Amino acid sequence: MIRVSGAVKAYGATRVVDGVDLELAPGGVTSIIGPNGAGKSTLLSCVARLLELDGGTVTVDGLDVHRTPGDVLARRLSVLRQDNHLTARLTVRDLVGFGRYPWSKGRPTPDDERHVVEALAFLELEAFADRYLDELSGGQRQRAFVAMVLCQGTDYVLLDEPLNNLDLRHAVAMMRLLRRAADELGRTVVVVLHDVNVAAAYSDVVVAMRDGVVVHQGPPSQLMRTDVLRDVYDLELTVHHLDGRPVAVPVL
């Protein structure tokens, strides 16, 4: 269970996360959507203790993320950030291997190696495993970072726009992978997405943010309504049903 209560994060006088209360039950896929600058990444970083809060608390399975020792938390919760750039020159395999650090502390066991190989396979990275990250395309690099996060093998997985740079096939593969992680491995996946249709198709719960607050939370069926989407995006969208699935289309 991820429990956010009264979370506030301010830069100067601007509160970019402005008193968020949120409870996410274990298991399943939760999407966070909202316009640019809504505070999605900031909230996610606060949950993953990458940013200090200016008010409120975040607990994961009852552990206060800002108080719990970092290595304990690293075995429960992993996070992919929106931008990942490295100063060090690493191969894909090295990067993915770092995902095992919370468990191996730098001395990988055969079990750790197995996780790395699996993660590389899941993200179809075998062909690039020994290439340096700066020799990859944007989408391949994005997959390498996701592989590292999955390799960490934590119960809670937070991903900030994992579909960035991915082509359609890999985007679908990624969402299926997250679904499987939730359904087959019992992981709790929280993912920031921009495409409401993707969010609706693959998540159990959708959280919509705007101006630092949560404006909507519920199953996709409740989100996919013209009035709700208008509140979130200030945009007129008509919702159609294709093969029983809701699809939002902007009014031309």
Place this chain on the structure above:
Amino acid sequence: MLLAVAVAAFMTVDARGAWAFVLPFRGVKVLALLLVAYAIGVSTVLFQTVTENRILTPSIMGFDALYVVLQTTLVFTIGSARLAAVDPHLRFGVEVLLMVGFAGVLFRWLFTGARRSLHLLLLAGIVLGVLFRSVSSFLQRLIDPNEFAVLQDALFASFNAVDTELLGVAAVLVGAASVVAWRGRHAYDVLLLGRPTATALGVEHQRAVTRVLVVVAVLVSVSTALVGPVTFFGLLVAHLAYRVVGSHRHRHVLPAAAMVAAITLVGGQAVLEHMLGLDTALSVVVELLGGLVLLSLLVREGRR
């Protein structure tokens, strides 16, 4: 291998006079140079890791200038007469402690807060370096000439005039710092990924950086006390080490940096001092090469 050759050359080439005199005399010097090489190599690599760049080094950021300021201030406030009565080991210990304290506060503030741009940090380093150097020379001017003579001993150590008195303590300090550094070798690999990712992987960034800065402060104190400030040597050997190893892993890079530094320093000194009979040349050559490395790095960084 190369190192052994370098050491042997340093010990034997152009040795005039009784072996019984030459060997211990040069032996002590070699030990000191090895210690210095090790301290500079290791401290530079660690520093570059925690600051997430390959351009800044402790000496570029003014670490050794800070040490000189502390030395000078100590002479200035306590007076050389009283200071001379103090056991040099104790004095060295106090200096190192002060250094750790000051460097800890100052550089921790610079490097653990919000992410700052490389150019800002470089500028800060240059400003700090100039500041420390001018404070030192200002104080040195105020000190009366007799006192200054005492300081001079400490300050004008160089590759040729190694201050060997402190060798024992220096070795102990370096040993202790190395144990701390070596135990963190896997965590340093993770620090290369940057603060957010390191945090996500469970490395307490602030604590790790602070610990590294303490280790660096100790190592820089040792090398500055033994041979005085050297600005670009660290940069030179760190980059040679990165090239030689071609891996990011500290368990390979750290020994390589120490090794490269030792070979360069002892070998260079052997060639220049004993074969060519040049006295001050090594520091000049090293600083020139190191300076060129810095320039080329900055140019490359600018192009990106």
